[in-house]
Amino acid sequence: AAGVIQSPRHLIKEKRETATLKCYPIPRHDTVYWYQQGPGQDPQFLISFYEKMQSDKGSIPDRFSAQQFSDYHSELNMSSLELGDSALYFCASSLFGRSEAFFGQGTRLTVV
């Protein structure tokens, strides 16, 4: 069965650079969630989209933005990167109204 695809799997950026993370949800899933997991920490909710509209917002810095496109894939744009942005970024998708959210394998971002 198709799963959530995230790209790239690994990304190394320098401070103050920009990064774009992509997420391709499971086919027919209309809801996408983004989470940030720092080293040794639990995943923290950043933002979610339902039918291309932002549905909820968590602890996402103003330097970050995200959107969901017409094909339901989503992109997380991160600007003015800081060392503290180094983390594993998960995307998850679900079908609205269903409880199960399926996680991608994550993008490991390292800011140097």
Add this chain to the structure above:
Amino acid sequence: AQTVTQSQPEMSVQEAETVTLSCTYDTSESNYYLFWYKQPPSRQMILVIRQEAYKQQNATENRFSVNFQKAAKSFSLKISDSQLGDTAMYFCAFMNTNAGKSTFGDGTTLTVKP
């Protein structure tokens, strides 16, 4: 806001034995879901088991079962016949049926010893 608490940062168990991981949560909601996720060294987030709050029957999934005590806001995970492949970080998570996002506990690192 919901909170999820896992009071056991680390646990270990001998292979083939049974272990129980604890989780408590706090919410004013009546309808919600609870999950246990497994995160092995690969860092993949794998759903182990889920429980709907409106269901009294405890969820089971092969060697994994939960003890859901709604009044006590407790949601523990029991792993029977532990296997070496069960070694991982385990996260308890809460999801409000209206919000969709999940709130995670701090995690419990489980080590299964041969």
